[in-house]
Amino acid sequence: MEFADIHIHALSGVDDGARTEDEMYSMIDKAYRSGTRVICFTPHCAPKYFGFNGDKINKSFRKAAKYVQRQYPDTQVYLGNELQYAREFSSWIKSGECRTLNDTRYLLVDFPLNEEKEAIVRGVRSVLSTGYQPILAHVERYTHLNKDLKTIYELKSDGALLQMDSQSPVGGFGFFVKLASRRILKEGLIDLISSDAHGVGDRTPDLSAAYKYVLDQYGDSRAERLFAANALKILKGKDIREEF
Numbered sequence: 001m002e003f004a005d006i007h008i009h010a011l012s013g014v015d016d017g018a019r020t021e022d023e024m025y026s027m028i029d030k031a032y033r034s035g036t037r038v039i040c041f042t043p044h045c046a047p048k049y050f051g052f053n054g055d056k057i058n059k060s061f062r063k064a065a066k067y068v069q070r071q072y073p074d075t076q077v078y079l080g081n082e083l084q085y086a087r088e089f090s091s092w093i094k095s096g097e098c099r100t101l102n103d104t105r106y107l108l109v110d111f112p113l114n115e116e117k118e119a120i121v122r123g124v125r126s127v128l129s130t131g132y133q134p135i136l137a138h139v140e141r142y143t144h145l146n147k148d149l150k151t152i153y154e155l156k157s158d159g160a161l162l163q164m165d166s167q168s169p170v171g172g173f174g175f176f177v178k179l180a181s182r183r184i185l186k187e188g189l190i191d192l193i194s195s196d197a198h199g200v201g202d203r204t205p206d207l208s209a210a211y212k213y214v215l216d217q218y219g220d221s222r223a224e225r226l227f228a229a230n231a232l233k234i235l236k237g238k239d240i241r242e243e244f
Helices: 021-033 054-071 089-095 117-129 149-158 175-186 208-218 220-235
Strands: 003-005 036-041 076-079 082-084 106-110 133-136 161-165 192-194
Touching (some): 036 054
Parallel strands (some): 036 076, 133 161
């Protein structure tokens, strides 16, 4: 199985992911060894924490793309951002400070993990109202949302897509996140699973353990959609939503 990872913090020196070029290259190496053949780098767009870092991102992405072309010519790389939601997001996209995924209408968006669920719903609906397609990052990790299946269903019905971190269903973020993630998966609410990797230690770009869990529980077709097919459609700007 060849994976497509569209949530990964592997660009060096731009956020809280890879700190050095060597670490960036090591993350790319590990992703490749574990089966990933499509990477969309998604450095944080959170000016409060990292400033407007577009120039740094572009410079680091060029180095990463050059490395991949040389070392792994069968791998495709793309660029986006993980937006920490703020009311100004639309102007940031128009100015180029924040990127959608591969310049499509799809926008990876997150919130503080302890954000109130009402604020998450308002933010997601705000993104939808501008015509962008929000992908809510790591839905299973929001402490005030992850047990509320009714609200998660409402987000899906509104038109949001839901991304899960690969470490969640295999216990990487603790017992309660594992339970929440498995419950959300069982309900069929997740659209794609990505690494959300930040290094080569605890939060790595290895998708294989989560893939095995989904494969064993739900079969080939669903595992292929969550770990590859839906991500590839997103990067091409295609619609992946099913009747819900």
